[in-house]
Amino acid sequence: MTGKAKSLAQKTREAREAHDLLMARAIALYQQEQQKPVHEKRKGLRTILNHNTLRNLANGGRSKADFNATKAWLTQAEEKNIVGIVKEYGEWGFPVTHRRLKELVDEVCRTRLGDKFLGPPLGIKTGWCSQSYFK
Incomplete structure (x- = not known):
C-alpha cells in the first residue's frame, strides 16, 4: 500500500x-x-x-x-490535544488557518502558564506552526 x-x-x-x-x-x-x-x-x-x-x-x-x-511552549499531551482539535475541525470541513491555530495554542499556554505566559508580543509568534510541529 x-x-x-x-x-x-x-x-x-x-x-x-x-x-x-x-x-x-x-x-x-x-x-x-x-x-x-x-x-x-x-x-x-x-x-x-x-x-x-x-x-x-x-x-x-x-x-x-x-x-x-x-523549552517548548506545549507539553506532548497538549500537542496531541491540539492536533486532535485540528483533525476534528478538518472532519467537520473547516480547515484550521495559521491564525486560528495560533489562537488555540495561545489559549492552551495561557491556561497552563497564566500570567507567566508572555511569549513574543501577543502570544506565540505567527510563523510558529510552520516551523515546529506541523510540517
Whole structure:
C-alpha cells in the first residue's frame, strides 16, 4: 500500500528518535560493562558513537532533544490535544488557518502558564506552526 511521502522534517525527527534509542541502549551496555570488577577485561567505547556524548549521557546528562523539549511552549499531551482539535475541525470541513491555530495554542499556554505566559508580543509568534510541529 502506498502512502504519503514524508517531509524532510519528519525524516529528521524519525532519525533522531532512532539515534536516541540506540544511544540509550549503548549507555545501558556501557554502564553494565563498567560494573565488571577491575581485574576483568572491560570493553571500551566504540568509535561508531561519539564517546564524549555517550560518556556524558552515561553520567546522567540530558540529550539535546530532551533539553529542547523543556523549552517548548506545549507539553506532548497538549500537542496531541491540539492536533486532535485540528483533525476534528478538518472532519467537520473547516480547515484550521495559521491564525486560528495560533489562537488555540495561545489559549492552551495561557491556561497552563497564566500570567507567566508572555511569549513574543501577543502570544506565540505567527510563523510558529510552520516551523515546529506541523510540517
